[in-house]
Amino acid sequence: MADPSSYRPKPGQIPDSPGVYRFRDEHRRVIYVGKAKSLRQRLASYFQDLAGLHPRTATMVTTAASVEWTVVSTEVEALQLEYSWIKEYDPRFNVKYRDDKSYPSLAVTLGEEYPRVQVMRGPKKKGVRYFGPYGHAWAIRETVDLMLRVFPVRTCSAGVFKRSAQIGRPCLLGYIGKCSAPCVGRVTPEEHRELAEDFCDFMAGRTGTYLSRLEKEMHEAAEEMEYEKAARLRDDIGALRRAMEKNAVVLADATDADLVAVAEDELEAAVQIFHVRGGRVRGQRGWVTDKVEAVDTAGLVEHALQQLYGEEQGEAVPKEVLVPALPEDTPALSQWLAERRGSQVSLRIPQRGDKKALMETVHRNAQQSLALHKTKRASDLTTRSRALEEIAEALELDSAPLRIECFDISHLQGDDVVASMVVFEDGLARKGEYRRFQIKSFEGQDDVRSMHEVVSRRFRRYLQEKLKTGEWEPEEGDGGSPEDDGRPRRFAYPPQLVVVDGGQPQVAAAKRALEELGVDDVAVCGLAKRLEEVWLPGEDDPVVLPRTSEGLYLLQRVRDEAHRFAIQYQRNKRGKRLKAGPLDEVPGLGETRKQALVKHFGSVKKLRQATIDQICEVPGIGRKTAETVAAALAGAVPAGPAVNTATGEIIEDENPAPAGGGSSQR
16 A cells, blocks of 8 residues: 555646646556646645545555646546546546446448448447437337338348349348348339438438328328228338337427436446437436446536547537536536537536426436346445455455456366466456466476466566566666556556465465565465365365355356366367368468468369469469478378268369368368
């Protein structure tokens, strides 16, 4: 735990201007990013008596080991830079909203020649028009099914579309009138794009034009006694109205607005957003976050708006954003939103009428979301803290192991020996920091020797990273090398506890690896599967935790995750080996050039018969590579002829083999 006075900037050193600041820990990792109208006043507030700070702020400043800042011209620039750095560095003490699930959206791929309507999740893509998000994918499919009667836009995948075009016959939707079948030329690309744009207009709320047009056509058909056409138009109008009824009018005057509500307690906060377009609720989403920094409702709203609109442009940012509390820098935030939209954006608190009533509904949803989240997690924060404390007490550690790394070895009868490293921080998996290893120093089955190699390699990398930051240098520098920019790096941060999957031998091997490298501040233990006993280095008897212990449950989760990750890697590696062909043995020959060779000659058999000059004719293959390929194929044993299992006939290799895939390399 650092003393904030040890890295406090000197008086007058901090500028009195807008800017963004970063706190770093002893490993140079960025742990907090903030912005301020006046850097001098804001940073001074962190270096007062710890007793006067909020407990979360006090934890942050004592975890930090340095602070730095960047001066900007305006508060809007500070807002944008703060958002960029939070996204880039993922600081542990900043509020970060995470979706409690991946919400589906209705997407129209206008960037394609034949736009497609489909359900999409995840980050937004260029050239795609989105509507939503929706609570459930089935709600999107119901809406699309109703609207395809009137707007028969393509919904099939690229593979189905290509197949239908090849055989000259549309899919089922083309036969029942729910697709205009552009794959077989029933409509031109221009006509199909016009259908897709009409579909988007209707989904965007411009519904009156289409209903009026259809009603007029229906009456005209009835007057001309084309009753079948009139009946079909009547059914189309009914389908569109049923689709509209799924989104009832909540705000008059075709209002476009987003309503943001927050429900919070001392530890957590839930945010709910209703997306209203054309006066109708077109989508809903929610986030839940731990309050890891001292922040009020206005601060939570500001973070939510950054998360919501940080990647958006144009009409995705509405004309009006309604919030329960105005952030401190409301003018700067409004200007930032306006720049993203390209026109004025109103950011305000609803005071009366329909908007205030709808805001109350959104707030009730936020309260229910927070209550449901707490029920699901079953006091997860408290449970995780108790688990870490129990582990520290059982293993006699000085403090709770906030970062735990677990290692496991996997192989199949001594072949394809691999290892895994999984990371848990604050009791939660950090999958982005998982690592995989191939055992390189020997061949065969020896779990103890494998564990020693893997732990040695992991901590040797840690010491290399530590050397880069200058932590071993006796003189005080600026705190890091030019390469050290605060971004997460491989193996850069040490754990407080190393867990190995195994008993005394594996634990002794891991401890020996640490001692050989001079690492003496990392605890080691092993978890044996048979009786779930915890083994410590140099101890003849295991530590037995109660079966109901939260600490044992956490260690089991860590061990099981390492086992799963190791087995997955081992199976993938074995599968690639079994599928490997002679071209896979050619050094420096990537997948693209392998496919080019097989495609050019039709098969590996014909490639084996080619001369070096003929191989050089393949684009991207030079003479040196051609010589290497020819030598590798000459040394490989050709496979036997293919046999038709139904007739027993030998199949002559006349047809071109498919490009790619190891199975074609005989």
